[in-house]
């Protein structure tokens with residue numbers, strides 16, 4: 001993916017539960033020493049499954065809205 | 069104070085230099101960082117605000133703590149005008165900086181004083197408030213008459229026509245008086261039916277006619 005837009009992680013809200021790591025279909029996320037990190041950012045499809053899985057509301061995907 | 073900043077404010081755009089020079093003496097420039105509170109609902113109204121740059125979110129809090137974002141306002145807009153007209157009135161809603169914000173504030177008493185002294189300013193304020201009222205009536209109509217699906221379709225069309233920044237599903241939900249899950253479900257349904265396309269961080273509307281039909285409840 002040429003433009004690397006990634007979901008935003010709010011580290012202050014994150015409790016390192018790992019739910020998003022499990023939810024991501026592309027193994028983009030990992031907890032590295034308890035800190036949620038993008039280990040394979042290039043594989044992120046911005047599918048927002050991580051956002052949906054997070055019990056803390058710590059991940060958000062924002063969208064531009066336009067005409068195709 | 070830079071003249072060009074004054075011209076960014078819609079309300080001042082047709083006001084003569086002479087009057088502007090008087091108004092300018094009552095304006096104070098302020099900055100707010102992203103996320104900070106600018107005013108609270110039910111606090112006494114002390115200032116009127118004119119947005120030079122950035123965006124603010126106007127929102128209400130339901131007793132259960134849920135937020136209803138009434139609107140997002142951008143550069144050039146003015147807010148907190150209504151409570152200034154009656155000294156018993158308090159602020160109507162909460163306002164926070166959605167981005168970094170630069171604004172002018174005008175003391176409420178100066179505002180009412182200037183309205184009395186400067187007919188040109190009073191007319192500009194009346195004109196601006198009339199336009200805001202039309203917008204609000206449209207919003208009320210949307211909220212009360214349209215289903216969530218219609219509201220989302222209508223929101224997407226408005227955003228695609230005149231984009232105002234990026235939106236998370238949660239922000240859309242708060243703006244539309246619903247919950248995030250609902251927004252997610254409707255967007256997925258729109259995608260499955262081929263009305264919209266997700267392209268990475270973009271939501272692209274495929275066909276205006278279909279979207280308009282959904283917004284009108286005809287589909």
Ligand code: SF4
Pocket residue numbers: 007023024025026027028029043044045046047048049050051
């Ligand atoms: S948006 Fe999708 S692909 Fe990207 S990190 Fe989240 S779950 Fe993984």
Ligand code: SF4
Pocket residue numbers: 009013014015016017018019020021036053054055056057058059
């Ligand atoms: S699901 Fe949320 S709280 Fe859990 S690790 Fe991921 S971001 Fe942190």
